[in-house]
Amino acid sequence: MTRKQRRLTMIGGSLAVLAVAAALVLNAMRDSIVFFSTPSMAAEKHIPAGKRFRLGGLVQPGSLVRGDNLAVSFSVADGSTKLPVAYKGILPDLFREGQGVIAEGALDTSGVFKADTVLAKHDETYMPKDVADALKKQGHWKDDYGAKPSASAAPQPTQGASK
Amino acid sequence: MIAEAGHYALVLALALALIQSTVPIAGARWGDVALMNLARSTALAQLLFVAVSFAALVTLHVNSDFSVVNVFENSHSMKPLIYKITGVWGNHEGSMLLWVSILALFGGLVAAFGNNLPLSLRAHVLAVQAWIASAFYLFILVTSNPFLRIAIPPIEGRDLNPVLQDIGLAVHPPMLYLGYVGFSISFSFAVAALLEGRIDAAWARWVRPWTLVAWIFLTLGIAMGSYWAYYELGWGGWWFWDPVENASLMPWLAGTALLHSAVVMEKRNALKVWTILLSILTFSLSLLGTFLVRSGVLTSVHAFATDPTRGVFILLILCLFIGGSLALYAWRASALKQGGLFAPISREGALVLNNLFLTTACATVFIGTLYPLALEVLTNDKISVGAPFFNLTFGPLFVPLMLAVPFGPLLAWKRGDLLGAAQRLTAAGIAALIAIALVYAWTFGGSTFAPLAIGLAIWVIAGALCDLAERLALFRGPFASSLQRARGLPRATWGTAFAHAGVGVALIGIVCETTWNSEYIGSMQPFEVAKIAGYDLKLDGVTQRQGPNFREMIAQFTISLDGERLSVMTPSKRNFTTRGSSTTEAALLTRGASQLYISLGETAADGALAVRIYHKPLVLLIWWGPLLMAFGGMLSLSDRRLRVGAPKPAKTSHALQAAE
Numbered sequence: 001m002t003r004k005q006r007r008l009t010m011i012g013g014s015l016a017v018l019a020v021a022a023a024l025v026l027n028a029m030r031d032s033i034v035f036f037s038t039p040s041m042a043a044e045k046h047i048p049a050g051k052r053f054r055l056g057g058l059v060q061p062g063s064l065v066r067g068d069n070l071a072v073s074f075s076v077a078d079g080s081t082k083l084p085v086a087y088k089g090i091l092p093d094l095f096r097e098g099q100g101v102i103a104e105g106a107l108d109t110s111g112v113f114k115a116d117t118v119l120a121k122h123d124e125t126y127m128p129k130d131v132a133d134a135l136k137k138q139g140h141w142k143d144d145y146g147a148k149p150s151a152s153a154a155p156q157p158t159q160g161a162s163k
Numbered sequence: 164m165i166a167e168a169g170h171y172a173l174v175l176a177l178a179l180a181l182i183q184s185t186v187p188i189a190g191a192r193w194g195d196v197a198l199m200n201l202a203r204s205t206a207l208a209q210l211l212f213v214a215v216s217f218a219a220l221v222t223l224h225v226n227s228d229f230s231v232v233n234v235f236e237n238s239h240s241m242k243p244l245i246y247k248i249t250g251v252w253g254n255h256e257g258s259m260l261l262w263v264s265i266l267a268l269f270g271g272l273v274a275a276f277g278n279n280l281p282l283s284l285r286a287h288v289l290a291v292q293a294w295i296a297s298a299f300y301l302f303i304l305v306t307s308n309p310f311l312r313i314a315i316p317p318i319e320g321r322d323l324n325p326v327l328q329d330i331g332l333a334v335h336p337p338m339l340y341l342g343y344v345g346f347s348i349s350f351s352f353a354v355a356a357l358l359e360g361r362i363d364a365a366w367a368r369w370v371r372p373w374t375l376v377a378w379i380f381l382t383l384g385i386a387m388g389s390y391w392a393y394y395e396l397g398w399g400g401w402w403f404w405d406p407v408e409n410a411s412l413m414p415w416l417a418g419t420a421l422l423h424s425a426v427v428m429e430k431r432n433a434l435k436v437w438t439i440l441l442s443i444l445t446f447s448l449s450l451l452g453t454f455l456v457r458s459g460v461l462t463s464v465h466a467f468a469t470d471p472t473r474g475v476f477i478l479l480i481l482c483l484f485i486g487g488s489l490a491l492y493a494w495r496a497s498a499l500k501q502g503g504l505f506a507p508i509s510r511e512g513a514l515v516l517n518n519l520f521l522t523t524a525c526a527t528v529f530i531g532t533l534y535p536l537a538l539e540v541l542t543n544d545k546i547s548v549g550a551p552f553f554n555l556t557f558g559p560l561f562v563p564l565m566l567a568v569p570f571g572p573l574l575a576w577k578r579g580d581l582l583g584a585a586q587r588l589t590a591a592g593i594a595a596l597i598a599i600a601l602v603y604a605w606t607f608g609g610s611t612f613a614p615l616a617i618g619l620a621i622w623v624i625a626g627a628l629c630d631l632a633e634r635l636a637l638f639r640g641p642f643a644s645s646l647q648r649a650r651g652l653p654r655a656t657w658g659t660a661f662a663h664a665g666v667g668v669a670l671i672g673i674v675c676e677t678t679w680n681s682e683y684i685g686s687m688q689p690f691e692v693a694k695i696a697g698y699d700l701k702l703d704g705v706t707q708r709q710g711p712n713f714r715e716m717i718a719q720f721t722i723s724l725d726g727e728r729l730s731v732m733t734p735s736k737r738n739f740t741t742r743g744s745s746t747t748e749a750a751l752l753t754r755g756a757s758q759l760y761i762s763l764g765e766t767a768a769d770g771a772l773a774v775r776i777y778h779k780p781l782v783l784l785i786w787w788g789p790l791l792m793a794f795g796g797m798l799s800l801s802d803r804r805l806r807v808g809a810p811k812p813a814k815t816s817h818a819l820q821a822a823e
Contacts, residue, residue, distance in 0.1 A: 003504065006504070006505075006506065006507060009507045010507065010515065013507070013516075013519070014519055017519050017520065017523055017560075018523060020559075020560075021523045021524075021526065021527055021556070021560060024527065024555060024556045024559055024560070025527055025530055025531075025556050027555065028531075028551070028552045028555035028556050029534075029552070031551070031555070032548070032549065032551030032552040032555060033546050033547070033548055033552065034546060034547045034548075034549060035544065035545065035546050035547075036545035036546065036547060054545075054547055066767065069685060069686065070684060070685060070686055070764070070773055088684075089684055089775075090398075090684065090762075090764030090765070090773050090774075090775050091764070091765070093397075093736075093744070093745045093746065093747060094744065104547075
């Protein structure tokens with residue numbers, strides 16, 4: 001093989017691998033990306049049943065009902081709209097009524113959000129960034145939600161529970 | 164007093180770093196030996212002052228001096244001593260101080276042990292180190308000073324985040340930083356080579372061991388972090404494809420590629436330009452990781468509270484160093500001479516293939532991690548790219564890489580014999596096929612993918628063993644002569660075999676855990692029995708206990724297998740009064756490489772306890788694999804070839820003969 005042929009082999013091989021990788025990425029992008037939505041955004045967009053998304057908002061105080069065998073239901077609200085959520089499993093330590101939450105799952109045909117993952121990410125002074133941004137945008141942000149964010153410089157864990 | 168001393172020492176370190184970043188380069192330009200040598204003394208003095216600064220912060224934390232904001236916010240007088248110390252880097256300011264301390268440590272090591280480096284190369288390397296150091300000292304002093312005082316000191320601190328009050332914090336961040344920051348050395352060498360416009364033998368000899376050190380620490384750091392997340396977060400996951408985890412995986416992938424391309428450069432003097440680029444990219448990804456974690460731009464497990472000034476500052480550092488070094492590369496790389504030729508089928512070719520797949524896999528992780536950020540900036544859409552994306556992209560790219568791994572060490576340099584290598588790997592191939600058949604038969608009707616993946620893992624492990632057997636001429640001659648050969652075999656060869664086998668071991672663990680993991684989630688009354696994977700777990704009862712800075716609810720489970728009592732497990736839930744938050748302490752029972760895992764949920768009104776129980780078959784292999792890889796790395800590092808200075812080849816060959 002001449003130097004030129006060797007170089008062409010190398011470049012050809014690299015391009016082939018890159019092409020395969022690009023195809024894999026594009027394919028995965030189409031199927032496995034999950035959008036974030038608040039209850040009002042979900043209502044606006046008419047997300048079809050069965051389409052997975054992440055639902056973020058505040059856990060409506062008084063809405064948490066524990067059923068048999070670790071089934072729980074609660075409502076996620078963002079001020080104007082609320083959406084009922086059903087989940088089966090153990091909620092993360094940081095899950096509390098009135099606090100921010102992110103649930104991942106899909107709507108069923110009756111309009112209940114069936115979550116298979118629940119993430120709660122906050123302490124008294126912090127809430128999920130996605131939720132905070134969405135609430136701010138809609139004017140439901142209260143300053144005390146995010147009071148002294150710089151004071152809690154330690155990493156805020158996302159706690160999750162997934163089935 | 165101590166806080167001010169620490170602050171002052173840090174300012175002095177900055178001043179020294181500024182001198183170190185300019186004077187030695189000027190010295191190299193003018194050929195002034197004294198000015199070039201200044202790099203050495205400033206690097207050592209810088210290390211001293213940063214060490215003083217770090218020791219000051221540790222002292223403040225140990226003494227619980229709540230007049231310092233950093234201590235007040237992250238410590239508590241009742242906290243056990245070990246967490247007072249580890250709490251130093253359990254927060255943004257302290258962890259950045261740890262970052263620069265490790266940077267200064269590496270700079271100091273180059274200064275102390277770099278006597279056999281060409282003088283101007285050492286001056287350039289240390290100057291580049293000082294550029295990085297200056298930027299980060301400035302960052303700390305301007306935006307994240309850990310030594311700020313509070314006007315009216317409070318009596319008690321706010322305590323460290325409970326999740327971080329664990330031995331994992333003592334090990335994981337320092338290890339990870341030793342890895343991240345360790346890559347700064349190869350970066351500095353690369354930039355120095357570009358500045359000087361030449362690379363010689365000393366360059367490759369130096370870069371490889373430093374890369375290896377950083378890689379070993381990063382490997383251990385990632386594995387440790389994964390195990391920590393597994394037992395501390397309470398839901399048994401060990402890798403979440405979380406952006407911050409990806410931020411540590413990307414430099415690892417690039418660093419692994421760098422490690423392999425540096426071999427080619429050292430042995431064959433080829434792939435110079437590519438190795439330089441990889442050095443730059445690896446450290447750039449480390450910087451990116453620091454940015455992602457420190458700026459809080461990502462919603463993730465480790466995200467810190469957002470502070471835009473910090474984010475913008477680190478972003479500037481990032482642009483400056485990555486942009487600057489890549490621009491320098493584009494400008495100067497063509498000046499570097501191309502090295503030796505090789506056929507596509509050769510050891511070099513195999514290492515190029517390794518680099519190709521590792522960097523491509525790294526690129527897919529990069530896209531998956533940063534695409535959501537880019538999309539949010541551009542279109543305001545919020546998306547999350549989770550595990551499915553990475554499984555669909557990263558997985559397929561790793562399969563051909565793993566298939567190729569055993570071939571690499573068996574191919575000759577320059578021009579290899581693929582057929583010959585394949586023949587020598589027959590045993591490994593047969594072992595893999597047997598493994599596939601056995602696993603498939605044993606789990607008939609189950610996943611068809613898992614047996615294939617285990618076969619692949621066995622292929623890699625057996626391939627590494629085949630390579631060793633081949634070199635030792637095992638089964639071909641008397642055992643004594645093989646033993647003789649084993650002693651004569653370079654440690655780097657052993658290292659390669661162990662590291663490659665480690666990849667296979669980890670893969671077995673990953674496949675077994677994800678495929679045959681069984682779980683039980685439910686609520687249990689006292690004396691109720693849960694059954695999982697043949698084990699009976701009886702809830703004996705619940706007790707309360709007062710810890711140093713928390714209250715703890717402990718549940719006791721008796722574990723039995725086939726009616727025979729094995730052990731008790733005591734998972735607990737801790738309630739930290741100061742922060743009003745709780746943590747779940749999972750209980751683990753190790754049986755061989757498999758584990759039983761219990762974590763507690765909330766207690767219902769009727770006294771029923773929500774529990775999550777997992778049986779994770781062979782889960783420990785996931786972390787034994789990286790340990791094996793790191794062990795291989797250490798063996799390779801101890802190879803005398805790397806300890807022998809390059810610039811005196813005549814003397815070294817003499818020394819080698821004398822040793823034998």
